[in-house]
Structures are given as structure tokens and as C-alpha cells.
Amino acid sequence: MEKPAIKDKLHIFFVLLLFASGLVLNSFLYYAKLRFGWGEMLNELINISVLSLILYSSFKTSRFEDISITQKLRLSLLLVILIYVVGYACVATVQPEFITPRYAGGFVMKPNSWAAVMVANIIGMVALACLCVCLAILRSLIFYRRKKNTPTNFYIFVFFGALTMLSAAMAGRPLKYDLASNHVMTSILLVVTTVFMTINVFRVGWITVLNRRQKFLTFLGGILFTMVGAGLLAAEVGSGVTFADMVNSYSLMAGSFLFLMTIFIFLYSLITTINALLHLPTAAIYDKKVREINSFYNLSRTINSLFDFDKIVTTVTELVCDATNANACWLEMANVKNPTARYQFDFVALKTREGFTVHFLELSSKKYLHKDKASAMIPSNDQDFLSYLAQPVESILQDKKPVLVNQVKRDKRTKDLKRSPIESLIAVPIISYDEVIGIIYAVKSVQFGFDQDDAAIISAFANQTSMAIENTRLLKESLEKERLAQELRIAHEVQMRLIPQEIPRIHNSSKTVMLDIGATTLPASEVGGDYYDFVMLPDMRTGIVVADVSGKGTSAAFYMAEIKGIIQSLAGHYPSPKELLIAVNDVLYCSMDRKSFITLIYADFNVHTGELHFARAGHCPLLHVNSNEHHFLQPSGIGLGLDNGRIFNETIEDVKVKVRHDDIFVLYSDGLIEARNIHGEEFGEERLCQSVERAREHPAELIKESIVNDVRMFVGQAKAHDDLTCVVLKVHNMNKENEPKTPASTLIQKSLKV
Incomplete structure (x- = not known):
């Protein structure tokens, strides 16, 4: 410079x-x-x-x-x-x-x-x-x-x-x-x-x-x-x-x-x-076109930067008033998805020139746009403005075209405005997906104040408004989806922290491995309802839990966190799985939503006695594989949170199983056996037994991998519809004197011969 x-x-x-x-x-x-x-x-x-x-x-x-x-x-x-x-x-x-x-x-x-x-x-x-x-x-x-x-x-x-x-x-x-x-x-x-x-x-x-x-x-x-x-x-x-x-x-x-x-x-x-x-x-016509273009440009520029419904309708009303040089403009939006009558519209925005007063517009503005104490003294909605312009609205809803009235006092459609200063009126529908979602009104105090050019420019404003409102809705949906996705990410992190980060290896007093464990959970969505855990108990005992919370998402993750805390706190105070689950049900019933429940199986493995003591609350049966048989052990029991105590306490029972060397136990959720392929066939219990049989000579981790891989091969391209959890227990170095005198089959409610 x-x-x-x-x-x-x-x-x-x-x-x-x-x-x-x-x-x-x-x-x-x-x-x-x-x-x-x-x-x-x-x-x-x-x-x-x-x-x-x-x-x-x-x-x-x-x-x-x-x-x-x-x-x-x-x-x-x-x-x-x-x-x-x-x-x-x-x-x-x-x-x-x-x-x-x-x-x-x-x-x-x-x-x-x-x-x-x-x-x-x-x-x-x-x-x-x-x-x-x-x-x-x-x-x-x-x-x-x-x-x-x-x-x-x-x-x-x-x-x-x-x-x-x-x-x-x-x-x-x-x-x-x-x-x-x-x-x-x-x-x-x-x-x-x-x-x-x-x-x-x-x-x-x-x-x-x-x-x-x-x-x-x-x-x-x-x-x-x-x-x-x-x-x-x-x-x-x-x-x-x-x-x-x-x-x-x-x-x-x-x-x-x-x-x-x-x-x-x-x-x-x-x-x-x-x-x-x-x-x-021709200067007046040119000025009008310039106003229209400027208003349309301002609308396009403003709408592209606004995603607030109130600001959009206010801006549109003001710009329509400026573009048409109208004495007053207002905007009504439908309060239902597909309006069919006058009363299904709400008064949402108003712009009036100084000195131009319309009684029903003033009342409606005070009542619906200015929520103050004085608005309580204003007559009801039907008496304010919904009783006016019923015929123009009916015409718009039927034809979905603008209504132009240049002699309001003489037109039958606007006979209810004879006492108002309005002499000409134009009403243009706001259409989205072939449905009327709103109406833009403009009025003047002179006859023949509007022409078809005005209808065209207001229709252009209406189209822009429709797109802006739709963009606002899509933005809200996007933000809501983003919020839900963030919640799911948080819930997923919570769920992953609830699941044990390390699989315990159960030893006896001489540090000999007695129980080999393999475990995994595969949620069908980002946050699943399945859960497993291990509880180290006194007297060389180990608690194994597999649970399935009804529903998915953050609520399921929070219920999982709750039940994990309850079992970790109470497991050491109750000698049997049945008593523990009764206590857990008493606590959960008071805090759970009546529409939700939890199925759970809890097993207590005792190294000293060589016994697996378990109970199930409406969960899948326990698969027991010994030298030549597969047994599905299914003691009775209903889900946690379904009953406040009496039915639950009378129904649930627990079972003790004497374990032997190389015995295999599989705890799983229904997402495993109910996994479907593209033909709608379920994986089923028989295929589960075959998967275990093929890998029974391997460690528990490999047996678990064999089961999961077989499920994946079976499902193929089909979409998973439920979470899958699998915990495999394999017994090692169990003394012969600890072998049961009574065959395990006496405890079986249903079994499959190999």
C-alpha cells in the first residue's frame, strides 16, 4: 500500500x-x-x-x-x-x-x-x-x-x-x-x-x-x-x-x-x-426480480449453513415476505406424517410489516411463538387460527398446488377473512416425498397483490425449505446414529473388560494342572448379551459362569457388569450353585426391567473332591464328554429376573458330577447350537458333539477353536443372528480312586451315543 x-x-x-x-x-x-x-x-x-x-x-x-x-x-x-x-x-x-x-x-x-x-x-x-x-x-x-x-x-x-x-x-x-x-x-x-x-x-x-x-x-x-x-x-x-x-x-x-x-x-x-x-x-418489475433473486440466494446460502428447524422456518418466512413485498407471511407445519385436515397443522413462524395487524395472527403468534404467562389467557387453538382458511388448506391437501386469492372479501374460500385487512392471499405447500409437510402463506392489504410469478418464487422457496428440513432431519438422524455408535463403542469396551483377559489354569496342591480351560465369546453385533467369567473360590474350588442377557446393546452390557459384580461378591459365601443363583436372583429381580431376564449356568469345580457341581437358570444344558459317551446335562431352572423368588426357588436344582481323567465339559450359549446357514438349518447339538469328538485329544483351547471353526464353516455367508459363547473344560490327572461309582448317565436328562 x-x-x-x-x-x-x-x-x-x-x-x-x-x-x-x-x-x-x-x-x-x-x-x-x-x-x-x-x-x-x-x-x-x-x-x-x-x-x-x-x-x-x-x-x-x-x-x-x-x-x-x-x-x-x-x-x-x-x-x-x-x-x-x-x-x-x-x-x-x-x-x-x-x-x-x-x-x-x-x-x-x-x-x-x-x-x-x-x-x-x-x-x-x-x-x-x-x-x-x-x-x-x-x-x-x-x-x-x-x-x-x-x-x-x-x-x-x-x-x-x-x-x-x-x-x-x-x-x-x-x-x-x-x-x-x-x-x-x-x-x-x-x-x-x-x-x-x-x-x-x-x-x-x-x-x-x-x-x-x-x-x-x-x-x-x-x-x-x-x-x-x-x-x-x-x-x-x-x-x-x-x-x-x-x-x-x-x-x-x-x-x-x-x-x-x-x-x-x-x-x-x-x-x-x-x-x-x-x-x-419496467423498473418496478426489475426490482421485484432482483428482490426475488436476492432472497432466493440468501435463502440458499442461509439454509446451507443452518440445521436448526426454528431458524430455518423463521428465515424462510422473512425472505418470502421480502421477496413478494407482502404485508405478512407465516408458516405452518404438519403435526402428523400425512395431514388430511386443517387442525393437523401447527403455527410455527410469522413475519409482519409494521402497522399491519391481523387479529388471529397476533393471537397465534403470542400463544405459539412466545411461550409466556400471558399466553394462558389467549383462546384455544381452534379459536385462534385453525378455524380460518379451512377451504384453501383442503384444496392444497387435495391438489398439492398453490392457492392464489386476489379478492379475499369476494372469494368463498376465504369468507372467514372478511373482517381482516387482508385483500389478497397466496398459500403454497411444502412437499416432501409427495406429502404436504407444511404451508407458506403470504398476504397483502391490496387486491390483486400477487401473480403467478409470486406463486413460482414462493414455490421455489418451499422446495428449498423442504430440502432444508429434510437435511435437518437427516442430520439429526446422523447425529443420533453417531451417538448410538459411540454408546455401542463404549458398551463394547465395557463388555470386553468384563470378560476375563486371561484364562486361569487350575492346579492342585502339587502344582499339577487339573483343569484345562478354553473360552471365547463372539458378539453378533458390536455389543452382545453373552458373558463368561471365572471365580477363584476357597478350598481349591473354581467357579465357571456362562450367561446370556436378553437383548443387545448398552443395556445388556450394563446388566453384564451388574451380574459380574454380584457373582464375584456372593460366590464365596454360598456352598452350592443353587443357593448362589437364588441369592443372585433376589438381587437382580429388584433392579432389572421386567422385560429383561438373564439365562445363566454356574459350575463349581472342586480339585480335592474331583466333582463338578453346577446349576442352570434357564440356560443351555451342559455337554459332558467322557471316554465313549456324550451327555447333555439339563437340571431344571428358569431365567434370572423372571420371578421374585418362590417359583425360581422351587424350580432350580443343582447337580454333582464325578469327573475322570480326560473328561470334557462344554458350557455354551444358544447362539452356538442355533447358528443358521443360508438354508435356515441350525448347527445343532449333534454337530457340536462331532466337533468335540474330532478334537478331543487336543487341549481345551484347540477344542474350543475346532467348535468355533465348525460353526463358521457351517454358517458360511449367512448373517449371525445371535451371540456365540463357548467355554471348554478338560480334566487332567484325575486319580482313579476319584472316579464315580455311579455312571454319569444316571444324571442325564438327554444324551447322545457316539
Whole structure:
């Protein structure tokens, strides 16, 4: 920013320096009484330099591009008026005298006093500066929405204008539209300059973008500008001397520039005045279209940045009111998915012009848009506004098209508005997925206030509103899904922490491994309802838990956390699984939702006695695999949380099984045996037994992997519909004396022979 400022200051300095030099030179020529010769040629060179420097500075600056069209017009008019003000002020102050010597083809005023020399120099310099700036301003107007040849035509005009001025100065004759007084070359150049000047004066396309008020002011200003511009050649400053005479006495180059610019300003202002007058009849329509476009643009820009329903409906109502120049606008939204009647709409937004009051709108606004204590005193909804406009609403719901009423008092559809100041009304539906979700209303206090163009623009607003509301709904759904996903991630983390991070290895007192364990859980979704755990108990006992919480998601994860804490706290206080589960049920029943329950199997493995003591609360049976048989052990019991105690206590039973070396026990959830393939077949208990049989010689971890892999192979591409949990226990190093005397089959409720 500093360099342009310094450059501008240098230009001003050199212009003032050249002006001072010209004043000194003209003063010398006056006192020396010299005619023609080197002195006048040097004066013309000084003025050519001044003219070139001012034009260069004016054309290079971007200041004229940054101001509005009306500001450019005002500035041009003020610059021309400034020439008048300076001229009349100088003449009134000094009262210069001029004489009219005759020479070579015309009359050129000559100063008869040094005061006249000074006044001619001041007026000439001010005229040069002001007209140069005027030319730069007119250039920016001519270049508005320029075409390909526009700059070329303008600069050709400037070029031939410069040649014409130079020719007139060299011929020593003032420039005129008089072939007899001009040199032949000057006349030819003047004709060419006039042709290109005429081409440029018709570049007034900027008038179309002015509003009605601006066009009217431009018309009045154009008349004044035309008169003022023409006066620069003919207006007398005093004693029969005109501005043109004074400037020509200062410099023929400056006088020629004054002549050409005066003609150019006169023609341009005349064409501008005529065009402004021609555009005035259509200015109101143009202004309306501009308002509509601006409102639509503002709506699009605002809606794209808004995802708040209240702000959207308020913005739409205000913009519709501005675009249609309505006295009032309001918006109603359907309170059901597919409205069929007037009462199924809610009043959500209102915009009214100052001084326009409609009783039912005011009441509705206070009652529904301003929830204050006074609203309790307002009549009910049916008496406020829903009893009005029933027929237009019915028509909209049936046809899904705008309703336009330009004579409200005479139209049967709006007979309920006869006592209101409303004279014309338009109602446009807001449609989403072929359903009316709202209605935009606009009213005016004059008849025939709306036309089909208004219906079209409000329909465009309605479409944008529909999309904005839909985007808002989708955003809310997206945020809700994101929130739920975040909850599921948290619940998944909770669930993973509930599951043991390490599988215990059960030893006897001599550190010999007695029980090998393999366990896994595979949730069908991000958060499952299955759970397993291990509890280290006194007297070399180990508790094994597998549970299945009804439902999925965060609630299931929290129930899992609750039951884990309960079992970990109570397991050491109850000697049998039955007593433990009764105690657990008593605690859970008070805290669980009645729609939820938990199935659970709990086994207590005792290293000393070589027994597996277990009970089940509505859970899948325990699979026991010995040397040559598979047994599904299924003692009775109902789920936790289903009963407050009596039925649960009477139903549940526990079972003890004497274990032997290489016995295998499988605790699992129903998601394992009920896993389905693409044909709807279940994995089933038989395939489970076959999976265990194929891997029975391997450690518990590999047996568990064999079962899971077989399930996956069976399911294939089918989607998992339930969680899968599998805990495999394999007994090692059990003494023969601890083997049971009674076969395990006596405890079996259902079994499968291998």
C-alpha cells in the first residue's frame, strides 16, 4: 500500500510543478509581449505533459472500480460543477480582462493583464484535471460488462482524440465543428474521433442494474449533466468571455481537450437520460426480480449453513415476505406424517410489516411463538387460527398446488377473512416425498397483490425449505446414529473388560494342572448379551459362569457388569450353585426391567473332591464328554429376573458330577447350537458333539477353536443372528480312586451315543 501512495504523491507533485512552470512561462510571454515561436510551443508541450500524466494516473488507479455506479455519476457531475465554481470564483475575485486579436482563421482571446493570465491558467488547469478524471470515470462505465471490442473502440477514440488535439494546437486554431475554421487534417481527424465517440456513448448497459429509485435519479441527473456539460462551451464567465475562450487562451491543446470532452459528456449524458427514461416503466418489475433473486440466494446460502428447524422456518418466512413485498407471511407445519385436515397443522413462524395487524395472527403468534404467562389467557387453538382458511388448506391437501386469492372479501374460500385487512392471499405447500409437510402463506392489504410469478418464487422457496428440513432431519438422524455408535463403542469396551483377559489354569496342591480351560465369546453385533467369567473360590474350588442377557446393546452390557459384580461378591459365601443363583436372583429381580431376564449356568469345580457341581437358570444344558459317551446335562431352572423368588426357588436344582481323567465339559450359549446357514438349518447339538469328538485329544483351547471353526464353516455367508459363547473344560490327572461309582448317565436328562 505504501508504494502506490508514494507514486500518487509523485504524480501530484509533478503536475503542480508543471502547472507552476506553465504559469511562469505564460507570465513571461505576457510581459515580453511575444507572439508564437518557441514560447507557445513550450507551453503546449507542458500542457501535453500535464494531460498525459493526469490521464495515466486516472486510468491506472483502481479507485473508480471500487465505487458504485451512482457514486461514479455523482462524482462526474461534481467535477464538472467544480469547473464552473472555480471559474466564476476566479472571475468574481480578480475580474480579468481579455482582448480578441485576429489571426490565421479564427479568434482566440488573449489576456490583457497578468490577472487574466493567472485566471486562464487556473481555469485551464482545473478543467484539464477535472475532465481527465471524468474521462476515467466514463471509461469505467463504458467498460461495464464489456464486450470483446469495447476497450479497442474506447482507446481508438482516445488515440484519434489526441491526434485531433495535437493537430489543432500545431495549426494554431481552436477546435470547432466548422470545416472552414479547422485545418484539413484537423477536420479529418475530428470526423474519425466523432465516429468512435458516438460508438462509445451508447455503452450504457449499467443502467439495467439500477433499481427504480436509482434510475429515476439518474434520469434527473442526466438532464442536469447534459445542461451543465453543454454550458462548458457556451456559458459566459463575464464580459462576453466563455470558459472555452479562457481555456483556449491558456492552451490550444487544453482548449481542444475541453471541446472534445464537452461534446463527449453532452452526448453520453443525453444517451444516459434517454435510456433511464425508457427503463423507468419496467423498473418496478426489475426490482421485484432482483428482490426475488436476492432472497432466493440468501435463502440458499442461509439454509446451507443452518440445521436448526426454528431458524430455518423463521428465515424462510422473512425472505418470502421480502421477496413478494407482502404485508405478512407465516408458516405452518404438519403435526402428523400425512395431514388430511386443517387442525393437523401447527403455527410455527410469522413475519409482519409494521402497522399491519391481523387479529388471529397476533393471537397465534403470542400463544405459539412466545411461550409466556400471558399466553394462558389467549383462546384455544381452534379459536385462534385453525378455524380460518379451512377451504384453501383442503384444496392444497387435495391438489398439492398453490392457492392464489386476489379478492379475499369476494372469494368463498376465504369468507372467514372478511373482517381482516387482508385483500389478497397466496398459500403454497411444502412437499416432501409427495406429502404436504407444511404451508407458506403470504398476504397483502391490496387486491390483486400477487401473480403467478409470486406463486413460482414462493414455490421455489418451499422446495428449498423442504430440502432444508429434510437435511435437518437427516442430520439429526446422523447425529443420533453417531451417538448410538459411540454408546455401542463404549458398551463394547465395557463388555470386553468384563470378560476375563486371561484364562486361569487350575492346579492342585502339587502344582499339577487339573483343569484345562478354553473360552471365547463372539458378539453378533458390536455389543452382545453373552458373558463368561471365572471365580477363584476357597478350598481349591473354581467357579465357571456362562450367561446370556436378553437383548443387545448398552443395556445388556450394563446388566453384564451388574451380574459380574454380584457373582464375584456372593460366590464365596454360598456352598452350592443353587443357593448362589437364588441369592443372585433376589438381587437382580429388584433392579432389572421386567422385560429383561438373564439365562445363566454356574459350575463349581472342586480339585480335592474331583466333582463338578453346577446349576442352570434357564440356560443351555451342559455337554459332558467322557471316554465313549456324550451327555447333555439339563437340571431344571428358569431365567434370572423372571420371578421374585418362590417359583425360581422351587424350580432350580443343582447337580454333582464325578469327573475322570480326560473328561470334557462344554458350557455354551444358544447362539452356538442355533447358528443358521443360508438354508435356515441350525448347527445343532449333534454337530457340536462331532466337533468335540474330532478334537478331543487336543487341549481345551484347540477344542474350543475346532467348535468355533465348525460353526463358521457351517454358517458360511449367512448373517449371525445371535451371540456365540463357548467355554471348554478338560480334566487332567484325575486319580482313579476319584472316579464315580455311579455312571454319569444316571444324571442325564438327554444324551447322545457316539
